[in-house]
Amino acid sequence: MTTDDIRYHSSHWGTFSARHRNGTLEITPFAKDPDPSPVLDNIPAALNHPARLSKPLIRRGWLENGPGPDRRRGEDDFVEVEWDEALDLAAKELRRLGAGPDQRRDGPVAGAHVFGGSYGWASAGRFHHVQSQIHRFLNAVFGGYVGSVDSYSSAAGAVILELVWGNPLNHPPSWREIAEDTELLIAFGGLALRNHSSSPGGTSQHVARSTLEAAAARGCQFVSVSPLRDDFADLPEVTRLAPRPATDVALMLGMAWHLHASGRVDHDYLARYTRGYEHFEAYLTGKADGIAKTPEWAAEICDLPAGQIVDLAERAASKRTHITVAYSLQRSRYGEEPIWMALTLAAMLGQYPSRGAGFSYGLASIGNLGKPPLDVPLPVLPQGRNRVDDVIPVARIAELLLNPGEPYTYKGETRHYADIRLVYWAGGNPFHHHQDLEKLREGFTRPDTVIIHESVSTASTRYADIIFPATLSAEREDIGASSRDPFMVPMQQLAPPRHEARDDYAIFTELAARLDCKEPFTEGRTSREWLRHMYKPTRRALGQRGLPAPDFDEFMLGEPLELPVASAPGHMTRFHEDPDANPLDTPSGKLEIWSDIVASSGLPGHPAWIEPEEWLGGELTRIHRFQLVANQPRGRLHSQLDFGATSMSLKQDGRECARLNPQDAARMGIQDGDVIRLWNQRGATLAAARISDDLPPCVVQLSTGAWYAPRDLQGSGMTCVNGNPNILTSDIGASGLSQGCAGQLTLVSIARWDAPLPDAVPHEAMLQISRRRPREAAPGVTPSGDA
Numbered sequence: 001m002t003t004d005d006i007r008y009h010s011s012h013w014g015t016f017s018a019r020h021r022n023g024t025l026e027i028t029p030f031a032k033d034p035d036p037s038p039v040l041d042n043i044p045a046a047l048n049h050p051a052r053l054s055k056p057l058i059r060r061g062w063l064e065n066g067p068g069p070d071r072r073r074g075e076d077d078f079v080e081v082e083w084d085e086a087l088d089l090a091a092k093e094l095r096r097l098g099a100g101p102d103q104r105r106d107g108p109v110a111g112a113h114v115f116g117g118s119y120g121w122a123s124a125g126r127f128h129h130v131q132s133q134i135h136r137f138l139n140a141v142f143g144g145y146v147g148s149v150d151s152y153s154s155a156a157g158a159v160i161l162e163l164v165w166g167n168p169l170n171h172p173p174s175w176r177e178i179a180e181d182t183e184l185l186i187a188f189g190g191l192a193l194r195n196h197s198s199s200p201g202g203t204s205q206h207v208a209r210s211t212l213e214a215a216a217a218r219g220c221q222f223v224s225v226s227p228l229r230d231d232f233a234d235l236p237e238v239t240r241l242a243p244r245p246a247t248d249v250a251l252m253l254g255m256a257w258h259l260h261a262s263g264r265v266d267h268d269y270l271a272r273y274t275r276g277y278e279h280f281e282a283y284l285t286g287k288a289d290g291i292a293k294t295p296e297w298a299a300e301i302c303d304l305p306a307g308q309i310v311d312l313a314e315r316a317a318s319k320r321t322h323i324t325v326a327y328s329l330q331r332s333r334y335g336e337e338p339i340w341m342a343l344t345l346a347a348m349l350g351q352y353p354s355r356g357a358g359f360s361y362g363l364a365s366i367g368n369l370g371k372p373p374l375d376v377p378l379p380v381l382p383q384g385r386n387r388v389d390d391v392i393p394v395a396r397i398a399e400l401l402l403n404p405g406e407p408y409t410y411k412g413e414t415r416h417y418a419d420i421r422l423v424y425w426a427g428g429n430p431f432h433h434h435q436d437l438e439k440l441r442e443g444f445t446r447p448d449t450v451i452i453h454e455s456v457s458t459a460s461t462r463y464a465d466i467i468f469p470a471t472l473s474a475e476r477e478d479i480g481a482s483s484r485d486p487f488m489v490p491m492q493q494l495a496p497p498r499h500e501a502r503d504d505y506a507i508f509t510e511l512a513a514r515l516d517c518k519e520p521f522t523e524g525r526t527s528r529e530w531l532r533h534m535y536k537p538t539r540r541a542l543g544q545r546g547l548p549a550p551d552f553d554e555f556m557l558g559e560p561l562e563l564p565v566a567s568a569p570g571h572m573t574r575f576h577e578d579p580d581a582n583p584l585d586t587p588s589g590k591l592e593i594w595s596d597i598v599a600s601s602g603l604p605g606h607p608a609w610i611e612p613e614e615w616l617g618g619e620l621t622r623i624h625r626f627q628l629v630a631n632q633p634r635g636r637l638h639s640q641l642d643f644g645a646t647s648m649s650l651k652q653d654g655r656e657c658a659r660l661n662p663q664d665a666a667r668m669g670i671q672d673g674d675v676i677r678l679w680n681q682r683g684a685t686l687a688a689a690r691i692s693d694d695l696p697p698c699v700v701q702l703s704t705g706a707w708y709a710p711r712d713l714q715g716s717g718m719t720c721v722n723g724n725p726n727i728l729t730s731d732i733g734a735s736g737l738s739q740g741c742a743g744q745l746t747l748v749s750i751a752r753w754d755a756p757l758p759d760a761v762p763h764e765a766m767l768q769i770s771r772r773r774p775r776e777a778a779p780g781v782t783p784s785g786d787a
């Protein structure tokens, strides 16, 4: 690329153009993005960062002893090897586990012992999307794999809504309606702009801020219900309520009781569009359990004055009200309940059929939610057929590895965990995203072999046996597009691959060739031929609509291409027009305020307040007094590019910062900048204190994403010195219904760290890489037996 050569590219957190100037990559946000994300500034450091992986690596224990369960996984050093050797070794091991052309015929499938769920956000780009690549590869060589369903972002919410509202993807929220028609927007969990900044697959326009400003200019009022002030933009007309974390359901029940007691419930709406309200009403009034869910009852739980709860119910009933719930609320124990209860509250208000009123889920939690759907198909890489009929709820990975054959429940069914011999991961960072990381570490000792593709030495690579260095998205060309984003981006290559990194596609192709499965995996196409092939349906649809439809080469050399959006009314509008003709995709076809399936799962059959184990009103506060909010970071996406400029600017000496309230800090003698230890029964982490009025007493906030670096410190036990909160969070599912990630809220203790301070571990020092010992024995792939 020459100095003036400007190229386009896309990331989950924004579209941009780039050029090289004075030896660095200069990034310019897309001109049509009204509110670009500062996370873009993390990209330039990535290309040449010392944390980039330069050669394939093999864990020494695996190299010397062959595959098998091994407690040294995570402790061992790694040996650099040449590509051919690493590929030969990996292929030999895959073949030993059953991979090969035989798997393409009917019969037993070796993939039943392969975990390929491989959760993670990976990078933008429709072809190099590594989740699609890995699934296609495992289908081609193993006949399938044990997969995963739902996401860490939204499992409890998605599962409950699918049962009581229909697939949430069919009922997207609409920023436009909020800008134009909503009079009162109540946001449980706020509308955090830092979460809106990213969307899987890329986002070319960040519209939340301008939409909220437009709504405010029209007179719309906002209520943000969250312990964190910055969960909602700084706008006039924002009422901020900070109930105890995890008590939103009680607050909503108090509002519902007031609507009931003051005759404001719209029974016509309930009769026409919902099922089972009578069960909920019996619970609300106390007829069922002797406890009326009055505002006073709610106030005790939420630690808000009852008058504020009544006032909020009155405001909701007197204005065109839209109730939205953030994903964060359901990433907690019984996370299904706040989502279901908010939907029920909106139904009780009965305003749902009016434009701008009603209920939505995840409005700012994902950047593109709220934008209209596209009217043309997007490029897709087919994944092939998975003949293994076995998936886990995604957040049950540690249980899967630790408990083969054991039963668990999901959506009202009892299932059993598979026996996993191979874990193959690409595009995710489980030692960032999972809860109770010490338990996950134990789980990762169990398989015979763990293979990971990564661009950088994340914590997860330390728990692998074979690491293949992958290119960054900036080092390859692709097509950037996402189902609700109006621009399709030619992702032009910004730099050649660093060191010996290869594209995931190239790595899988080499392995497939060694396993005699190259043709089914590649179908004879190079990357560019795949892109050309995948582009065709979009181009054809554009042409059919009489819109500009550049050919593939023109597109790849051009600017982002604007795509048409659909204007047909959404399913909810049609349902409200005629619920019999356009039923919802639920068992009854209506909004279910009572669900037989939920009732059969062990949860109450209607939305209810269920006391979680770890909340500020519970017994455990006698031991751990602080509620940790482990939310999404503002300086990066999850753990990605943690070494980038924006992310590093928010750390102290390379360590993550935790915010706490001034009263708590004063009581414990903690000054801004002191290092504190946060701990509980599961582990400990060190973080730099930031004292802030933006959160209430007894709440501490430490975002996810610092690279996990556990050390066994004297007097502290297993302690992450970089500030990853997931050593503290609980690995219990949201409930036996959804088994969703419940990592958002945890009880912890805090104290100033006065012992000698260990340094944070730099990103480039996560792995111990050593040279091969002289005359090292040729590596074997004979299993070393159970350890």
Ligand code: PGD
Pocket (backbone or CB within 6 Å): 119, 120, 121, 122, 123, 128, 130, 152, 153, 154, 331, 426, 427, 428, 429, 430, 432, 433, 434, 453, 454, 455, 456, 458, 470, 471, 472, 473, 504, 630, 631, 632, 637, 638, 639, 640, 641, 704, 725, 726, 729, 741, 743, 744
């Ligand atoms: P990322 O940091 O995005 O986190 O978990 P996720 O695993 O998605 O990891 C993506 C990894 O893929 C990075 O390490 C990156 O380097 C790598 N990668 C990117 N592109 C490529 C590529 O092209 N090829 C290859 N081979 N690798 C690539 C996120 C998850 O964390 C999510 S979505 C949520 S919402 C959860 N949130 C919480 C939470 O709120 N609270 C807690 N306590 N825990 C959470 N964990 C979850």
